[in-house]
Amino acid sequence: MKTATKKGPRILRVALFGAEALDLAPHFDPYDNLRLVENNPDVVVSFGGDGTLLGAELQWPGRPKVPILNSRLGHRCIPHPAADVIRSLAEGTLVRNEYAKLECAINPAAPERADPDFTITCLNEINVHMGRINSAVRFRLWINEEPFDGGSEIIGDGFVACTPFGSTAYFNAITHGIFTQGIGVAFKATSHKTNHLVVAEDVEARFLITRGPATLAFDSSPEYLSLEDNDELIVRRHAQSAVILTCGPVRRLHEPF
Template sequence: MGISIISNATKHSLKKKRELEDLIRKKGLTLSEKNPDIVISIGGDGTLLAAFHRYVHQLNTIRFIGIHTGHLGFYTDWRDYELEELVDSLAADVDNSSVSYPLLDVQVNYTDQRESKHFLALNECTIRRVTGTMVGNVFIKGELFENFRGDGLSVSTPTGSTAYNKSIGGAVIHPQINALQLAEIASINNRVYRTLGSPLIIASNEWISIQLESHNDHVLSVDQLILSEENIKQIDYKIADERIHFASHRHTNFWSRVKDGFIEGTELKDELM
């Protein structure tokens, strides 16, 4: 078993990374940055997102584990004081057990001769207009659904439903449901222009296309990646063929994560700097 460890830049997380590396070596396990079987992130959800995109071309052979160092995260099942227990569980892992969740497939097409771009997102992809109202036709499974006017649109995965999607009024979806969610960002609704004004849950055999009326000054975000794009003609979204796999030595109940994160608010110490 090869293990790669990715940490954020805080002193505390870097210290825990060194401790984890020592424990892994002592247990006779192998550290492998190039071709790992397990990728462990130390930090928060942002660190796991960075790890995901670093190994996005190896998703079929990798399982992820998240360790949080100060703040409860939706992708982190282990605390920083449980390193020995984590390494013991890795050493005893003989069946490569995992749980997998859907990803978002994004294809960006342009009006000029540029080749289309392809991305995978763990959380969401948003499209916005920089200097004015974004105008675009929204198609679902190839049929026109609405003409959108507003700040932008966000398409999210179930695991991403608790991130930016939730802050703009989207629904929280259990990550074992194969679905996409389309949420509006400050849509314009009056006697002249109308949109549904509610989040849409898109089934696994459907897809979303957004055809933009203006082809300049858009900002496209794919998880943490932000791109200023010109000449975008259309963006297509669907559930990806690939999935993310989490090692299931311990996997916290999703609704417990939601309750702790948004309702009860587990008290945790701030990260040590």
């Protein structure tokens, strides 16, 4: 007669991310079900500020993140002692939250400059800014192939396309507001009568750079992309969401973790 074997707790593979993240390693010693790894983690613990969390999502997209605050600024990081947060991770009591991400397909006018349909993803925002400090960016915008403002050319310092999660960042600096659903687009230092719009999350926004140069940045990535005349950007919701684990439920978008 076979005897049932009692299974132990599931072992979580945990990666640490951040300039001082290795300082957290001793806090994991008491827990047999937490194993520190460098590759293929089940969970990523970021130790820093909001930029560190964004960097962790860029490196390990879709893996659950535990953002522990180790910075003077960190609205999206857990401000509790690291030992308490890691204990909650071991006990399985952290709360799962999912946040929409964006993807941006970049179609250069000159195909030799990049692979066709080169795509980046972001949790916060796509940020396009003028490439020369004394030369404005000109662009046009289509929403689901409907031209914005009759196809008017917009002139300014650039634009931002962001998620609700990212609306507390640059979008808020431009508009002094946030949003909780959809995709936000904000125009930087423009003379256009409208400086932002928020569209449904299933909408596709297409931007055409009519006069560059411009520079594209996304989240906290150290990589920048140069944009030239007639380059096209297509922004839509990404199929995968970001997963962030917190010590308690996050009821409002602007509520700190």
